[in-house]
Amino acid sequence: MRKATKWNAVDYLETEEDIAAYLDAALEDRDPSVMAAALDDVARKQGTSGQQESERFLDESARFD
Structure with a gap:
């Protein structure tokens, strides 16, 4: 049986684009x-x-709900 590997988006973020x-x-x-x-x-x-940035984003987005 094949073992699945974890996918990590960070591995694919090579450029600013x-x-x-x-x-x-x-x-x-x-x-x-x-x-x-x-x-x-x-x-x-x-x-x-990114924890602080994420929390700030979530706090700001809550105002739009």
Whole structure:
């Protein structure tokens, strides 16, 4: 039996264009948690913690509900 491997978006964010397309796709979903996860991925790719940015995004998006 084959063993599944984990997929990590960070492994595929090679260029600024990749990051922009990834964030655009997350925005199209219109779910704040999807955008927060995408921001976390981008932050991890850039070597920073995205937790604060994600929380700020979720706090701001709650105002639009």
